[in-house]
Amino acid sequence: MMRKTAIVTGASTGIGKSIAQLFLDKGYNVVINSASLGNLEVTYYELGHHDRLEMVPGDIGNPYTGKKLVERAMQRFGSVDVLVNNAGVFEPKPFLSVEEKDLDKFLNINLKGTFFTSQTAIRQMLEQDGGSIINIGTVLVDHAIDGFPATAPISSKGGIHALTKQLAAEFGRDNIRVNAIAPGIIRTPLQAKTGVDNADVLAGLHLLNRVGETEDVAQLAYYLAESNFLTGEIINIDGGHVAGHRFN
Known part of the structure; x- marks a missing residue:
């Protein structure tokens, strides 16, 4: 049986790196991407x-x-079985301060990147017997937080959620499964970039009273890659963030 191949974008740090590591450990061929050649190497x-x-x-x-x-x-491995659209940028900024260049940045990297990378991958998956696309969204699309103004990046992530369902509908008959992972607060280098130096201070947002680890997301990505009967879903991995609130 031929070894499966996964493409993971934004794989030099954080969630993408953990996903790439797990897929390698599970025996996949993996193609990793990052905008930074230095970090990628x-x-x-x-x-x-x-x-x-x-x-x-x-x-x-x-x-x-x-x-x-x-x-x-x-060229290297002979197939594209899984695409994980992980590459993305996210930072808070008050709505009234958002400029056109800010919105363009999030739409270009997050939504446009996911859109056109998926388009190329699906063209290849149609030549095979199907495949799995896994997009990375955010629980904040459906669960907004006052005090964390991030309308621009969340708008782009909302587009990814919608794209996920549309692609699942259009290509289900071709055995191409398309799902999205919507993380809560995950301990990654991205947190520091958004002004949160210690992710654990946000643990109270989750019913489990802890933040997530990148390995948690990687395990879900692997499950989605291997599942043959799951498509069109946006799965929260958020320690109960959306399900309810802690009150103490």
């Missing part, structure tokens, strides 16, 4: 398994990057 050597690992640097907001990822996967 460091991660490439840390992950090991270089007989099953390939790297493609580039801004995912440029459709050429997605095409290059699929081309490299095909």
